[in-house]
Amino acid sequence: MTDMHRIVFLDRDSVIANIRKPSFAHEWTEYPATAAADAMQRLRDARATIAITNKVPLRAADLAQLPDLKMIAVAATGTDIVDLAACRERGIVVSNIRNYAVHTLPEHTFALILALRRQLVAYRADIEAGLWQKSDRFCLFGHPISDLAGSRLGLLGYGALGKSVARIAQAFGMEVMVHTRSPIPDAAADGVREVGFDELLETSDVLSLHLPLNDKTRNLISAKELIRMKRSALLINTARGGLVDETALADALRSGVIAGAGFDVLVKEPPPEDNVLLNLRLPNFILTPHSAWASSQAMQVLVDQLIDNVETWVDGAPRNVLA
Numbered sequence: 001m002t003d004m005h006r007i008v009f010l011d012r013d014s015v016i017a018n019i020r021k022p023s024f025a026h027e028w029t030e031y032p033a034t035a036a037a038d039a040m041q042r043l044r045d046a047r048a049t050i051a052i053t054n055k056v057p058l059r060a061a062d063l064a065q066l067p068d069l070k071m072i073a074v075a076a077t078g079t080d081i082v083d084l085a086a087c088r089e090r091g092i093v094v095s096n097i098r099n100y101a102v103h104t105l106p107e108h109t110f111a112l113i114l115a116l117r118r119q120l121v122a123y124r125a126d127i128e129a130g131l132w133q134k135s136d137r138f139c140l141f142g143h144p145i146s147d148l149a150g151s152r153l154g155l156l157g158y159g160a161l162g163k164s165v166a167r168i169a170q171a172f173g174m175e176v177m178v179h180t181r182s183p184i185p186d187a188a189a190d191g192v193r194e195v196g197f198d199e200l201l202e203t204s205d206v207l208s209l210h211l212p213l214n215d216k217t218r219n220l221i222s223a224k225e226l227i228r229m230k231r232s233a234l235l236i237n238t239a240r241g242g243l244v245d246e247t248a249l250a251d252a253l254r255s256g257v258i259a260g261a262g263f264d265v266l267v268k269e270p271p272p273e274d275n276v277l278l279n280l281r282l283p284n285f286i287l288t289p290h291s292a293w294a295s296s297q298a299m300q301v302l303v304d305q306l307i308d309n310v311e312t313w314v315d316g317a318p319r320n321v322l323a
Ligand SMILES: NC(=O)c1ccc[n+]([C@@H]2O[C@H](COP(=O)([O-])OP(=O)(O)OC[C@H]3O[C@@H](n4cnc5c(N)ncnc54)[C@H](O)[C@@H]3O)[C@@H](O)[C@H]2O)c1
Pocket: 077, 078, 079, 098, 099, 101, 105, 156, 157, 158, 159, 160, 161, 162, 179, 180, 181, 182, 210, 211, 212, 213, 216, 217, 238, 239, 240, 264, 265, 290, 291, 292, 293, 294
């Protein structure tokens, strides 16, 4: 292992928090942001041994040109920006951040669910249009409101975030069903019911995604899945763009195939102006700018763990390692 590590943080401004410097000898270079096309050059110029990236992609072709690179510390849970197989092949260690978003992301998920079930966007638009003011009654109807209590939440993925979402759902009186990659040993103790993908899809009142994006999960929800959901169902995606076919979702929302959707993530971020969901101005679709993770508290936990990850790797006892 090299004596002096050269660390390059490619997108420092993607996290608003105080980052302590690692305790081992190192040179530290940081860029507020790095375009994908510039990443390899920046790492090569610095002869980086450790790259830190939140969302700057590092693909096989980049890695092949970085003989000094020994570790990629991803400043996020999702590692879909990194070619894990290529890292394995080249002996580059990849770490990620775990369990940091267990309050912020589930709270955001419920902000979306509640706003949609209680039609907040539609009623706000009505008030702005003067409908309440002109009404001859004390309250305004027009958009049906449904309680969460007694309804079914379906979770695709039951890791740190799925579990935390389940606990909040139970407090609302929802029945929780889960489908995940491998059997869940503690399902009964958690008060959740494990079901197959088909049952989850067809019987959820709210379907919420909490699984990684990879070759197996890309476009997991497309037109043929959307059509099998309840017409009254909501689809929530705070996991990754690419899990849901965006064009199919836009069509489904326009034609009433499902009742609504709340999304925090898009296939391309930041989105191009012509993104099909960006331009969907419907009261039953809410889009947030990949901010579910971004409470101040969660970001501080994230960067503290980020530095723990590089320090433990340098100490020879790495944690949170994926490749
Ligand atoms: N929007 C945000 O701000 C934000 C913040 C943090 C994480 N995320 C995303 O949320 C995802 C989940 O985070 P987490 O901390 O719960 O991860 P985790 O690793 O703890 O849990 C992932 C779960 O997905 C399941 N899974 C994997 N592949 C599956 C498949 N093919 N079918 C069904 N289930 C599958 C796993 O079994 C596990 O239960 C991350 O991968 C990340 O992409 C988004």
